[in-house]
Amino acid sequence: MQRGKGTLKGIDCFMFTASPYRYVHGKKLLVMGSGSGSNFEALVRTLRPYGALFSGLFCDRHDAYILRRAENLGVTSVTLQPEEREPTKRVSTETLNTAVDTFLAQPFDLVLLAGYMRILPAQTVQRHNSKILNIHPSLLPHYPGLHAIRRAWEANEKRVGVSVHIVTEHVDAGPLVGQVSISTRNIESLEQLTQQVHRVEHKLYPLMLARHFEKGMTAQPWRGTEYELELFQNELHTQEYGTTEQI
Numbered sequence: 030m031q032r033g034k035g036t037l038k039g040i041d042c043f044m045f046t047a048s049p050y051r052y053v054h055g056k057k058l059l060v061m062g063s064g065s066g067s068n069f070e071a072l073v074r075t076l077r078p079y080g081a082l083f084s085g086l087f088c089d090r091h092d093a094y095i096l097r098r099a100e101n102l103g104v105t106s107v108t109l110q111p112e113e114r115e116p117t118k119r120v121s122t123e124t125l126n127t128a129v130d131t132f133l134a135q136p137f138d139l140v141l142l143a144g145y146m147r148i149l150p151a152q153t154v155q156r157h158n159s160k161i162l163n164i165h166p167s168l169l170p171h172y173p174g175l176h177a178i179r180r181a182w183e184a185n186e187k188r189v190g191v192s193v194h195i196v197t198e199h200v201d202a203g204p205l206v207g208q209v210s211i212s213t214r215n216i217e218s219l220e221q222l223t224q225q226v227h228r229v230e231h232k233l234y235p236l237m238l239a240r241h242f243e244k245g246m247t248a249q250p251w252r253g254t255e256y257e258l259e260l261f262q263n264e265l266h267t268q269e270y271g272t273t274e275q276i
C-alpha cells in the first residue's frame with residue numbers, strides 16, 4: 030500500500046480516530062519473553078504503525094530466538110549474559126530479580142509478557158500493580174501453567190482458547206482482558222491445534238492491548254469466538270480504509 034505514513038496526513042488522522050488501535054499511540058511498551066517471540070513480533074508489527082513505542086525487550090535466556098527478532102525489529106533488548114550465570118548454568122534468583130527490576134525502572138505504560146517463562150516476584154507485581162499483561166494459550170481459568178494446549182487436546186476438549194489477562198501474584202489467574210474460544214471440531218492433530226492457537230494469539234494480543242488502553246481497567250472482558258475476533262478485526266479494517274478511499 031503506497032499510502033504510507035505522512036503521505037496523506039488525513040489518512041493517519043482518520044486511522045487514529047477510527048479504531049481502538051489509536052489508543053496505543055505514544056504508549057511506551059516493554060516486552061518480556063523467553064522463547065521464540067512470535068507474539069512479540071506480532072505486537073510490534075501490528076501496533077507500531079499506530080504509534081506504539083516498543084522501548085525494550087527483556088529476555089532471561091541469552092540464546093532465545095526472541096532476541097534475534099528484537100534485533101531485526103530494532104527493539105533494544107536486555108538479556109542475562111553467560112558470565113552472569115552460576116556454574117550450574119542456572120541463573121540465580123537474585124541476579125534475575127535485579128535484572129528485572131533494573132529493566133522495569135525505565136518509564137513505561139504497560140509491560141507485556143509474551144512467553145516469559147519465569148514467575149515474577151510478588152513485590153515486582155505489586156510495585157507495578159495492574160500494569161503487566163500476559164497471554165496464555167487456554168480458556169482461563171482452565172489449564173493454567175505449562176503445556177496448556179497439549180493438556181486441553183489430550184482431554185478431548187471441544188473448545189480451547191487464548192486468554193489475555195492482567196498479571197497478579199498468582200500464576201495465570203489475574204482479571205481477564207479478553208478471551209477467544211476455538212473449536213477443536215475440525216482439528217486433526219495437536220500440531221494443527223497449536224498452530225491455530227498461535228495464529229489466534231497473534232491477533233488477539235494486539236487487539237486486546239489496544240482495547241485495554243481504550244476501555245481502561247474496569248472494562249468487562251471481551252469474549253468471542255474466532256469468527257467474532259475476525260469480525261472485530263475486519264470492522265477496524267473497513268473503518269480505516271473505507272474512509273481512506275473518500276479522502
Ligand code: GRF
Pocket residue numbers: 062063064065066067068069143144145164165166230
Ligand atoms: C504462547 O503460546 C503464549 O501464549 C505463551 O507462551 C507462548 C509464547 O510463544 N505464554 P512465542 O514465544 O510468543 O512464540
